[in-house]
Amino acid sequence: VVDYRQDMSLSDGREMFKYGTNPLDNDTDGDMMPDFYEFHRGWNETNDNWSSFLKIQVQWIEVTPQNWKPIQFSDGQITRPQLDWTWFTHDATDPSDATQDADNDGEWDCSGGVCDYVPYNNFQEYYAVVNATLSSPSIVRASALFDCSGEDVEEWWQLRETLLGTCTGSNTAASNYLRINRINDEDMLYALIIDDNDVSYQDVNSSNDVTMVNGAWTDEFNRIAGDRFHLPNIGLGEYAYGWWILDIDGDMVADGTDPTNWDTDGDWLNDFFEIDDDLLDGIRGNSGSPIRYDDRTS
Numbered sequence: 001v002v003d004y005r006q007d008m009s010l011s012d013g014r015e016m017f018k019y020g021t022n023p024l025d026n027d028t029d030g031d032m033m034p035d036f037y038e039f040h041r042g043w044n045e046t047n048d049n050w051s052s053f054l055k056i057q058v059q060w061i062e063v064t065p066q067n068w069k070p071i072q073f074s075d076g077q078i079t080r081p082q083l084d085w086t087w088f089t090h091d092a093t094d095p096s097d098a099t100q101d102a103d104n105d106g107e108w109d110c111s112g113g114v115c116d117y118v119p120y121n122n123f124q125e126y127y128a129v130v131n132a133t134l135s136s137p138s139i140v141r142a143s144a145l146f147d148c149s150g151e152d153v154e155e156w157w158q159l160r161e162t163l164l165g166t167c168t169g170s171n172t173a174a175s176n177y178l179r180i181n182r183i184n185d186e187d188m189l190y191a192l193i194i195d196d197n198d199v200s201y202q203d204v205n206s207s208n209d210v211t212m213v214n215g216a217w218t219d220e221f222n223r224i225a226g227d228r229f230h231l232p233n234i235g236l237g238e239y240a241y242g243w244w245i246l247d248i249d250g251d252m253v254a255d256g257t258d259p260t261n262w263d264t265d266g267d268w269l270n271d272f273f274e275i276d277d278d279l280l281d282g283i284r285g286n287s288g289s290p291i292r293y294d295d296r297t298s
Contacts, residue, residue, distance in 0.1 A: 010039060019043065020093045031095035032137040032156040033126050037255055040248045042090025042097075050091035057086040058104040058262045058270070060117075066110040070262060070270050071201070078201040080268065088260055090122060098123040099136055105262035105270045120272040126156075126256040127163055128178060128290060130275045134163075164253065177278075177285035178254040180247055181232050181240040182216040189285045190215030191246055191254060193265045194293040201268055204296055212266070213291075217241035246291060257290045267293045 012023035021028040021035050028035050042050045059082040060068045070081040088102040101119035107130075108115045123136055134140055140159060147158035148167035161167060165175030173183055182190035193213040198205055211217075218232040219239040232238040234252055246254035257264040257271045264271055271290040278288045288294060 010036060027156055028092050029095040030137070031098040031123065032140065032159060033090075033098065033123065034156050035092045037126065037248055038090045038092035041259060042088075042092070050094075050097075051087055051089040053085060054088045054102070054260055055083050055085050056088060056103045056260045056262070057084040058082075059084055060104070060108070062115075066115050068108040068110075068115060070105070077199070077203075079199060081262070083262075090259070095137065103260055103262050105272055107270075107272045107276065118272075122259050125259040125271070127159065128254075128256045128271075128275055129163065130272050130279070160253075166253075175284075176253065177289065178256065178291065180213070180215045180243055180252045180254055180291075181234055184231070188292075189289075191240065191265075191291045192216075192293045193242065193245065193291065195266055196293075201296065211241070213240070213242035213245050215240045219243055254291050264290050265293045268296065269294065 010019070010021070010023075015021040015023040015035075019039065021039075026034050026036070038050075042052075044050065044052045058070045059072075060070055061072060061081075063069050063071070071078050072080070072082050086102050089097045089100065091097050099119075099121045101121045106118045106120040109118050120130060121135065124130060124134065127134065133143060141154060143153075145153040145159070145162055147153055147162055151158070153159050153162055164178055166172055173179065174189065177189065179189055180191040191213050192215065193211075195210040195212055196204075196206070197208045197210065216231060217228045217240065218226070218230055219241045220228065221239055222237050224233065224236050224238055228241055232240045239250070240252060243250070243252065248255050262270050265274075269288070274288040274290040274294075278284060278286070281287070
């Protein structure tokens with residue numbers, strides 16, 4: 001059995017005889033998404049396959065000419081979008097699902113006079129990127145990207161460390177836009193996912209908010225001392241509150257955005273928009289984030 005941080009305790013026997021993955025390769029289909037991630041996202045134990053029929057597909061509406069939004073109007077109120085049923089597939093033995101966008105949480109490009117939908121596909125979700133130059137494994141491998149050792153980026157872990165800046169150095173914590181835990185009270189680069197239970201966008205009621213993930217709190221799992229209301233001490237083995245919702249392998253780095261949820265952090269903004277908006281100044285994580293709930297009152 002391999003270490004869970006590498007392959008989520010997928011035993012060699014199960015890989016070979018049940019899932020059809022290669023126990024000697026942590027990315028069987030070569031789509032730059034590791035087997036443990038695709039297993040976690042895609043394996044359907046009930047049907048014994050890699051697909052599920054889910055109510056996740058966003059139905060966009062054109063609120064004004066050439067202005068599409070993931071919302072719906074109901075009785076004069078702005079509410080969350082209608083979601084339709086669709087097949088979602090993450091198959092660790094088939095690279096074709098990397099470019100699928102089951103939850104339909106991309107964006108619309110109306111710059112040419114005609115509006116075209118721009119997908120935010122499964123591959124992009126794992127890295128939380130919207131750049132066209134990073135939209136598929138083949139495009140990435142054909143680009144001039146280098147890992148921390150100066151080698152060409154060919155594998156998923158090389159691309160992750162390159163994008164997140166997790167090479168050794170003083171700026172590692174500041175550059176990792178998928179970091180979950182909060183480092184200090186001034187740090188704004190951490191995860192916060194809230195189910196606000198609000199029905200209308202205009203009516204904000206924080207009294208019934210449910211915090212799912214909070215990088216400023218410490219999870220009960222492996223907590224050394226005290227209650228949850230203190231910054232997690234990662235060096236001592238503590239974890240951020242609700243870390244497992246975003247982090248499959250326990251490294252306190254989110255495994256991208258949720259490919260089955262148009263709004264991973266629950267703040268009414270689709271994931272593509274938050275990433276694209278954050279990229280405007282060329283610095284990731286210093287403004288909006290798809291894994292950090294933005295207060296609608298500010």
